[in-house]
Amino acid sequence: MKDSIRVIDSIQEMREYRSMIYETKNIGFVPTMGYLHEGHLSLVEQSNRESDITIVSIYVNPSQFGTNEDLLTYPRDIDRDLELLSKYDVDAVFYPSSEEMYPEGYSTWVEVDGLSNKFCGASRPGHFKGVTTIVSKLINIIRPLYIYMGEKDFQQIAVLKKMVEDLDYGLYIRPCPIVREKDGLAMSSRNAYLSPEERINALCLYEAQLMAKDMIYKGERDIHAIITKMNRHITSKGGKIDYIEFVEPDSLEIKKQLEDNIRVLMAAYIGSTRLIDNFEITV
Ligand code: PAF
Numbered sequence: 001m002k003d004s005i006r007v008i009d010s011i012q013e014m015r016e017y018r019s020m021i022y023e024t025k026n027i028g029f030v031p032t033m034g035y036l037h038e039g040h041l042s043l044v045e046q047s048n049r050e051s052d053i054t055i056v057s058i059y060v061n062p063s064q065f066g067t068n069e070d071l072l073t074y075p076r077d078i079d080r081d082l083e084l085l086s087k088y089d090v091d092a093v094f095y096p097s098s099e100e101m102y103p104e105g106y107s108t109w110v111e112v113d114g115l116s117n118k119f120c121g122a123s124r125p126g127h128f129k130g131v132t133t134i135v136s137k138l139i140n141i142i143r144p145l146y147i148y149m150g151e152k153d154f155q156q157i158a159v160l161k162k163m164v165e166d167l168d169y170g171l172y173i174r175p176c177p178i179v180r181e182k183d184g185l186a187m188s189s190r191n192a193y194l195s196p197e198e199r200i201n202a203l204c205l206y207e208a209q210l211m212a213k214d215m216i217y218k219g220e221r222d223i224h225a226i227i228t229k230m231n232r233h234i235t236s237k238g239g240k241i242d243y244i245e246f247v248e249p250d251s252l253e254i255k256k257q258l259e260d261n262i263r264v265l266m267a268a269y270i271g272s273t274r275l276i277d278n279f280e281i282t283v
Pocket of ligand 1: 059131156
């Protein structure tokens with residue numbers, strides 16, 4: 001429990017702070033875009049359990065937003081974020097500006113082929129290139145041993161794991177379970193966009209998961225039939241499906257046969273808000 005948190009806004013100061021930490025100490029890093037909720041705080045808690053030092057970054061990364069996306073309206077409240085983090089054992093918050101992260105003339109990008117172009121990457125071209133670039137930069141500045149990430153962004157974790165492996169970063173991505181509202185909606189900073197009516201309808205993503213699990217429990221083995229029923233339910237609540245796919249959790253290859261260790265990835269629009277969710281199935 002900390003009263004006031006060390007907030008660092010320059011790369012140089014962050015490097016200086018980092019260089020003062022003994023090499024034997026494990027650094028846990030929680031990258032965020034702020035507007036923190038219990039999902040983010042569960043990552044901080046996990047870092048507190050496993051790491052000697054916990055560093056959180058708060059940065060709304062412009063390069064992962066498409067031109068018609070919500071960069072300008074993305075919710076921000078740094079005072080509230082710092083207040084929430086002050087209740088945890090956070091050693092430093094890295095809160096850089098865009099001038100700091102992408103100075104004039106910036107021109108280097110990190111991209112994971114293949115995995116970045118499907119599902120969310122197909123609907124949001126360039127999104128994962130922005131994510132892998134900013135996370136690479138943050139890794140180079142903070143040099144953590146563990147990076148804590150929420151499984152709600154399941155594809156993001158798969159892409160970043162591949163980047164870490166391919167570029168020999170020598171660190172571990174630690175996926176943490178999705179945190180849900182009491183009624184089942186996966187926590188997301190973007191839930192703030194939902195009107196009261198949309199908030200009720202948004203539950204259809206979770207309800208569709210329960211339906212799928214129930215069908216499987218009762219013996220359904222036809223993936224197409226399960227997706228069709230999920231689709232119908234979401235559409236009946238006014239949702240517009242982007243994708244629902246049954247995939248292998250690391251390669252994200254689409255599965256045609258129902259078997260153990262499958263992740264179901266889903267994205268849908270509720271009004272103009274794009275929500276994602278996913279769940280694991282065992283047969
Ligand atoms: O998951 C997020 O909030 C962002 O994609 C991340 C990992 C902080 C990179 O900007």
